[in-house]
Amino acid sequence: MRKLAAHYIFSIVAEPVRNGIITLSDEGEILHISQGSGNLQEEEGVEFYSGVLVPGFVNAHCHLELSHLKNQIAKGTGLPQFFRKIVGLRDKFSPGQILQAAALADAQMHAGGTSVVADISNTGTTFLLKKNSKIRYHTFIEKLCWREEDLSATVQSAKDLVHEAHAIGIPATPAPHAPYSCLPELLQALSSMAGAGGLMSVHHQEAPGEKEMFAGRGGALQDLYVAAGMTSVPDGSRTSTQYLTGYLPRDLRILLIHNTLCTEPDYEVAAAYWKNLSWVLCPSSNRYIENRLPPVEMLRKKKANIAIGTDSLSSNTGLQVVDELKVLQQNFPYISLQECLTWATLNGAKALGVDAQFGSFEVGKQPGVVLLEKLNLQQLSLTPTTTSTRLL
Numbered sequence: 042m043r044k045l046a047a048h049y050i051f052s053i054v055a056e057p058v059r060n061g062i063i064t065l066s067d068e069g070e071i072l073h074i075s076q077g078s079g080n081l082q083e084e085e086g087v088e089f090y091s092g093v094l095v096p097g098f099v100n101a102h103c104h105l106e107l108s109h110l111k112n113q114i115a116k117g118t119g120l121p122q123f124f125r126k127i128v129g130l131r132d133k134f135s136p137g138q139i140l141q142a143a144a145l146a147d148a149q150m151h152a153g154g155t156s157v158v159a160d161i162s163n164t165g166t167t168f169l170l171k172k173n174s175k176i177r178y179h180t181f182i183e184k185l186c187w188r189e190e191d192l193s194a195t196v197q198s199a200k201d202l203v204h205e206a207h208a209i210g211i212p213a214t215p216a217p218h219a220p221y222s223c224l225p226e227l228l229q230a231l232s233s234m235a236g237a238g239g240l241m242s243v244h245h246q247e248a249p250g251e252k253e254m255f256a257g258r259g260g261a262l263q264d265l266y267v268a269a270g271m272t273s274v275p276d277g278s279r280t281s282t283q284y285l286t287g288y289l290p291r292d293l294r295i296l297l298i299h300n301t302l303c304t305e306p307d308y309e310v311a312a313a314y315w316k317n318l319s320w321v322l323c324p325s326s327n328r329y330i331e332n333r334l335p336p337v338e339m340l341r342k343k344k345a346n347i348a349i350g351t352d353s354l355s356s357n358t359g360l361q362v363v364d365e366l367k368v369l370q371q372n373f374p375y376i377s378l379q380e381c382l383t384w385a386t387l388n389g390a391k392a393l394g395v396d397a398q399f400g401s402f403e404v405g406k407q408p409g410v411v412l413l414e415k416l417n418l419q420q421l422s423l424t425p426t427t428t429s430t431r432l433l
């Protein structure tokens with residue numbers, strides 16, 4: 042048994058407890074949370090930490106297998122140019138280099154307090170790494186296809202990879218990349234593989250080019266795909282959100298990723314259609330690629346289930362969830378630490394259906410314990426130097 046104490050404990054499901062003590066079993070199961078009296082720093086059997094204790098983070102969007110692309114792509118290029126760079130770098134790294142970078146990223150995420158990751162895989166490179174990790178992963182087998190002639194091979198490859206993941210013993214479901222890169226038939230095929238109530242994620246409203254393309258105005262993103270063989274381009278009759286609701290079933294448990302350009306009407310289309318819907322924000326990546334931030338205020342107003350992702354090291358300088366929260370608190374200082382932390386823990390756990398074990402300090406859960414240091418404890422806010430470290 043361990044007793045951990047700090048200036049504050051954020052259980053997430055209740056108000057922060059000042060001078061809180063959290064009692065855990067040797068296995069890390071939460072047994073009790075209480076408010077201490079007297080000087081906890083000198084209380085026998087209590088480990089006191091200066092700062093705030095929070096449950097392990099849930100990173101709701103990552104691409105572990107792109108970890109070797111750290112510092113390889115310039116900031117602020119916009120999405121079409123970003124994709125060109127990714128494709129250009131594809132054959133420059135050996136499988137060993139890719140795996141080594143992914144292993145380092147996995148270890149750093151765990152040490153920084155991430156307990157659960159929803160991770161995109163386009164290949165099986167990181168499957169074994171994820172199986173053996175201390176982090177709980179859900180793997181999204183991501184596919185994209187914009188040419189009819191590639192469809193059956195793409196669907197077969199998704200089936201093969203899901204099979205391979207399950208054979209290794211890691212949870213995995215198929216996921217389309219984005220509305221602009223997936224034929225209707227691919228959306229339908231991946232949906233039927235996911236099955237009723239299946240977990241799926243899709244990049245959504247992430248760049249101006251996506252809006253332009255679906256408005257029938259062409260643009261740089263469409264030019265990229267036409268140059269790569271796309272023959273059927275959107276006719277302007279529906280938005281990218283309406284395209285997704287047209288082909289993905291409403292009983293999916295779905296994570297919409299980025300949403301940088303998502304407007305209130307777009308939100309309404311998605312929210313009226315999917316009942317089990319989460320909005321994953323990756324603010325550092327949005328700033329890196331597009332120099333934009335997602336519509337945080339609109340999503341809050343709508344009481345959306347907001348979760349937090351880091352995206353990959355190809356468009357971020359690190360994979361620590363706390364760094365995403367710092368960006369949000371710097372730009373939206375009126376959002377409380379409690380609310381930010383809820384997005385980064387319980388909301389992500391709910392999005393992935395793992396909230397029985399993760400996402401909050403509640404008796405019986407085993408979410409992991411993370412120490413946040415160098416906060417502003419008077420205002421209970423993050424500072425630019427706040428760090429996160431796993432204690433358990």
Ligand SMILES: [Zn+2]
Pocket residue numbers: 102103104161244298352353
């Ligand atoms: Zn992504």
